[in-house]
Amino acid sequence: MSRPDIKRRTTLDHRKKQFSTPTYAPVEYKHRLNFYATPPTADITLEQFEQWGIDRLRVLAELEACSFRNKSPIETASHMKPLLDKYLPLSSSTSNSPALQAERQKDHYSHFILRLAFASTEDLRRRFARAETMLFRIRFQGDDSKERAGFVEGLSLEWEAVGEEERRQYAEELRAAGGGYPKRIEEESYFKVDWEKVPELVEGRRVFLRGGMAYVPSREQMSMVVAEFTGRLERALELTSRALPRLDEDDRLSPILTHLSQNFTTPDANYSATQTSLAGADISARTIDTLSSSFPLCMQNLHRSLRRDAHLKHYGRLQYTLFLKGIGLNLEECLIFWRGGFNKITDDAFNKDYRYNVRHAYGEVGGDSNRRGKGYSPFSCHKILTEHPPGPGEAHGCPYRHFSTENLMGLLQTVGVRDQEALRGVREDKEKTKFHLACNRVFEYAHKQEIQKVREEGTWGAAQLETLIHPNEYFKRSYLLRNLGKHQKKEEGEGDVKMEE
């Protein structure tokens, strides 16, 4: 996540002076929480417009980084607290703070400013909605319970209370769906809502379903409110995106908005081949076997599966092809590599079923013309960890996450990690779902001597040894460490994939 650049655009300066006396429309914010249903109407200065947008962006970017690093909700909340206090404070209604209304106005306006900035593409909309949802959830949890109840009441959601008789009738099912909660059915009250309103509860089988209605215990209220928040925001963003072309005509705002949206870059969006290429390295179909000792475990697993089965299922091929592309294997060599790997099928079958996939991944064919020439980006750890978990017979994904502990230990030992302490550490990391940590731990173990060397010699800075968050970075760093001296480091300016600390 790159840090929002606060550098001002000089072209705006002379204009800003014209808008220096703000006036506020008398909007009263009754609640600390906001569903952002009404767009702002009062005037603000251009400077405020930009500053408030930047402040909120810092918060959202950091939230995204938290999810990216797999932090738990509690860790995220405590990590975010100082940032929120600094950039987007929101006092409770009972605090009687004199800044109360101003804080809420800034929260309200900055949300809408970023809505404009991030409505333009589907990807930005999705990420914005996700980060805003995280923010809303943290605030909802932190809200005073009385104020929260008042806020929820004001939303007038379509929830039907489950009557006493019905609750008794389904007592057993309701308790089973709640994982045994509550002990006595009288201790909890339930709402009945269309199941589509609570997809996350349905997905996790955390509610009783009957005839299309979900029976939601009131303790799950947050999940429902959050789902409602996300749903409304997604719809609103969609509408905003359609209104955007008209906004383009405003030459005061569009540079600011473009600037804001450019600073919401995703860590894995642009991992281009040039960033990872290693000058002078022999990266070709026949060297992959050797190079694979520098691959992260997910890719080693794919490589071993390919060599064992002479086949990989679709997502495995996709994950591995893009990784190989990322380490600098060119298309021709990549085709040779796969042809050799799938050695149990005929040339015809290979050309028919697989050749196109590989070329597509390299951007040679298919896709929209924007992608042509670049193809797809190699998957980041985040993507591998969160999307498309492997099913039966599939070898893609992240072994630290998707393997059982036992199988993970087995795999680590076969690739040469036999140190009991390292294995125990990985086991603990996995139990705490710190998959990044586990992977970085293995990296450090496997490159212990080299890391010590560059540290002692002071040839590598901290930035070059920070937490790995991308399989291609893993390879690059491993390769460079193992070939110290052979290759001059050229990546002084490395940091395109850097995250905020």
Add this chain to the structure above:
Amino acid sequence: MTAILHQNSTIQLHPKMPHSIPGANSAENDEVPIVAEEMETDEMQTDAEVNKPNESNVTPAEEMTAEDAIAEQLKDTKVAEAKPEVKLEDLFADDDSDDEFASSNIKDTKVSSSPPEAPSSPVNIGTLSRATDTDVMRAFYQRLFPWRSLFQWLNHSPTPSTDFGHREFAFTLQNDAYLRYQAFPTADLLRKDVLRLMPSRFEIGPVYNTNPRDRKTLRKASSFKPLAKELCFDIDLTDYDDIRTCCDKANICIKCWQFITMAIKVIDIALRDDFGFKHILWVYSGRRGAHAWVCDKKARQMNDQKRRAVAGYLEVIKGGAQGGKRVDVKRPLHPHVARSLDILKSHFQSDILEDQDPWETDVKFARLLDLLPDRSLNEALRKKWSSAPGRASSAKWADIDALAKSGASKNLDSKALLEAKQDVLLEYTYPRLDIEVSKHLNHLLKSPFVVHPGTGRVCVPINPKRLGDFDPLDVPTVTELLDEINEWTAPEGEDGGKVVQDWEKTRLKPYMEHFRSFVAVLMRDEAGVKVKRERDDSDAMQF
């Protein structure tokens, strides 16, 4: 002044939206003639469009017209590279499907092993050469394929609408070229194009916001969007290969078909009772699996998140082959899991323990012991079983409780044992879904009633009320059906007052009847929904 946002409040951050989706029910479609005789003009128009040189600035390799495809068929070269534009993930996602042994890999199928003691087991592939024969396929499409019912099924009304007109069809031609983004205003135009191109099979995708054929004329590629599609499920016996002992690969028999029977029972009841869906069409995939199409309007309109939610709700078997323990359920069991367990119990005894005999050998029963929690009990069991080679799985299953009762383990946690046994039961019986098919609105799925190119069998609907009677090996092949038409004679005593349709002369009849009544009920309900919505809309206008 400082009126930045104020001035821009005219930007309308919330522009008012019309209630209906733009383009839906628009007048253009009312002009499409329904009567077959008037079709010629439309047909010519379609041809003209196809022949037009490509206006958009895409390379020919990416975009293939129907005519190109025919040319390809003649040349039969580098077919795979001529695919029209496909999303990368779609490409990677589709090639491990039920059809992977189709056409080009037929040789593999023929040599694949099947158990000699069950001569009726292997799918009969003797008719293969005829099944893919163009004449056979032409006769099938002309005389047997239920075009009208298929149209009504997807259109939800007898009058052509965008539900059908903006629906994507994808054809797999006989040279394996794959033609995506085909769309047709009427059943008859679909039929004509199928007869012209003679695809070996075709798939059905989502309804888009514009005609899929016009997607290139949109100003932005991103404004071409899928709006609706049935919620689909795909169950395939290959996902059971680690526990199915009677057959492997593409082979199936009535014994392993029971896995599919169990799956249909469990999924069908959950979709109906829990989610409230009513219109669920189950279809035999033509070889070793089944598809479900949930056709309720509410299901069709679900976004990916909701589809994922249903899929997640139904998914109990998790993880890849390396994932270790695969059943992951909380205690107490969620009502859906508890109900499934009830349904599956009786099948487990007969269809698994007796028919599959999954723990026959030492290697195999080790897998069972891996899943049981008590070390001492496991030791006792291992000893007993090793000394009695070939002891039947049902006896072994009974041994677990018998030895537990006899006190083989001093500190046996009987609750943990019971739960482990439930997990084992689920692992061997609970549906294994290819969840990717269900999660995405824009996934394509093979149409009902097409012919599976590998087996020649028709992908017939399965009546869930008569699930026990369904035998995949009894499903007619296309050649058998054509023979049945030829062999048919009018019953005595009837002088042919009533015209007998070709399908009525064949074993396709019960399947067609099931489909037709399914479609009739769907259309009836849909008409109800429509009237109700229109009334609601008019109410809304009154304030």
